[in-house]
Amino acid sequence: MNExxxxxxxxxxxxxxxxxxxxxxxAMVSSIHSKRLKYLxxxxxxxxxxxxxxxxxxxxxxxxxxxxxxxxxxxVSAEVIKILVCTLLVFMENNFYMRATNQQLKxxxxxxxxxxMKLAIPAGIYTLQNNLLYVALSNLDAATYQVTYQLKILTxxxxxxxxxxxxxxxxxxxxxLLLMAGVTLVQWPTASEGDSEQKVLSASIQFVGxxxxxxxxxxxxxxxxxxEKILKETKQSVWIRNxxxxxxxxxxxxxxxxxxxxxRVRQSGMFQGYNKIxxxxxxLQAFGGLVIAVVIKYADNILKGFATSLSIIMSTLISYFLxxxxxxxxxxxxxxxxxMAATFLYGYERKPASGSAVKV
Numbered sequence: 001m002n003e004x005x006x007x008x009x010x011x012x013x014x015x016x017x018x019x020x021x022x023x024x025x026x027a028m029v030s031s032i033h034s035k036r037l038k039y040l041x042x043x044x045x046x047x048x049x050x051x052x053x054x055x056x057x058x059x060x061x062x063x064x065x066x067x068x069x070x071x072x073x074x075x076v077s078a079e080v081i082k083i084l085v086c087t088l089l090v091f092m093e094n095n096f097y098m099r100a101t102n103q104q105l106k107x108x109x110x111x112x113x114x115x116x117m118k119l120a121i122p123a124g125i126y127t128l129q130n131n132l133l134y135v136a137l138s139n140l141d142a143a144t145y146q147v148t149y150q151l152k153i154l155t156x157x158x159x160x161x162x163x164x165x166x167x168x169x170x171x172x173x174x175x176x177l178l179l180m181a182g183v184t185l186v187q188w189p190t191a192s193e194g195d196s197e198q199k200v201l202s203a204s205i206q207f208v209g210x211x212x213x214x215x216x217x218x219x220x221x222x223x224x225x226x227x228e229k230i231l232k233e234t235k236q237s238v239w240i241r242n243x244x245x246x247x248x249x250x251x252x253x254x255x256x257x258x259x260x261x262x263x264r265v266r267q268s269g270m271f272q273g274y275n276k277i278x279x280x281x282x283x284l285q286a287f288g289g290l291v292i293a294v295v296i297k298y299a300d301n302i303l304k305g306f307a308t309s310l311s312i313i314m315s316t317l318i319s320y321f322l323x324x325x326x327x328x329x330x331x332x333x334x335x336x337x338x339x340m341a342a343t344f345l346y347g348y349e350r351k352p353a354s355g356s357a358v359k360v
Contacts, residue, residue: 045307050314052284053142058323059277060138069273070264071134072257074282075127079253081286083246086239093237108240109247116244118230123248125223127256130285132216139209141326143316147186147336148213150308153346154179155221163225175345178338185335242290309340 059069087105094100109116136145154176160166168176187210189203231241257265264272316336319326 042307042310046310046314048284048288049307049311050318052281052288053137053146053311053315054318054323055277055281055284056134057137057142057145057319057325059281060134061323061325062277064273064275067264067268067273069275069278070257070261070270071131071138072253072261073265073270073272074134074278074285075130076250076253076257076270077282078130078286079127079246079249081283082290083243083250085286085290086242086246089239090237090243093239104240105243108236109244115234115236119227119241119244120248122223122227122230123245124252125219125226126245127249127252129216129219129223130253131256132212132219136209136212136216139205140213142319142323143312143326143328143332143336144186144206145209145213146312146315147332147339148183148210149217150179150312150339150343151183151214151217152220152224153343155217156224157221157346159221159225164229171348172346175342175348178345179342182335182338182342185331185338188331188335306344308343312336312340 060071087101090104091098091101094104136149140148157168157172157176161168227241227245231238257270316326316328320328
């Protein structure tokens, strides 16, 4: 969806009479380099996705003396970091010339108010989504959250069809049906021990978490497709667009923080309850979208599906063995397997036959 900066590194090849032709040698090195970048992208994507979910879950369940940090404050802090990082990237694109950077920011943001205002809608939705993710991970274990959040594939696909006029193939429609069935199985109620009051409390907590995830999936699908549409209609740098998103996100996030947590902010300050874990969560959230924007340049659909599956497996194992907040069942494993299969199937691209062979 997002445009990405060009690779900053290049290889200078020196040819002598004993080497193969320059074109073939360059193509071979380029192919090796591309494969390495693909698998590096896979690792980065898995690490970023898994670490963010687990640290966010841990930070929302960690019992400490004093008040817990405000989710609304963390969202605002992440937007500030995102703005600073994107501004630095624009500065680098302008060869570290401050005057050229200021001129570009003025021309692209200040001098084009109508273009800038287009980002208000997705920015507001992204701000809502980020707050919802904190609510979800405060009420759901990381494994259940990870699997359920894959419904964003469904919402993104439906909004792509309705807003962008995109057509989905047979395998994609089948994957969406499989995805819905898998998530339904994951959320299927199971018999649990304990008194009826505890069961009702547990069910109500899970219901809040699931509703937060579902709303986040809807907002993620719409905002992502809307942002993609804006990127296709204009030629602005993706970093400029992210600065615009961040500015609106900062404004909306601050308003939301003062409306819902204003009294607590006035009593104990915006940064109450912050610690090392909180700082890691904020940095991961700020860099997450930027990292993925770069990673997607090199990872194909199959690798992205593989990364999603690995992330779900790692989240499940860590939730069970380390966080100890998750008890897997056969129903969960069946649903998770269906969701992982759906991610692969959605990225399946059937290519036309070449001669007698059909490549996939």
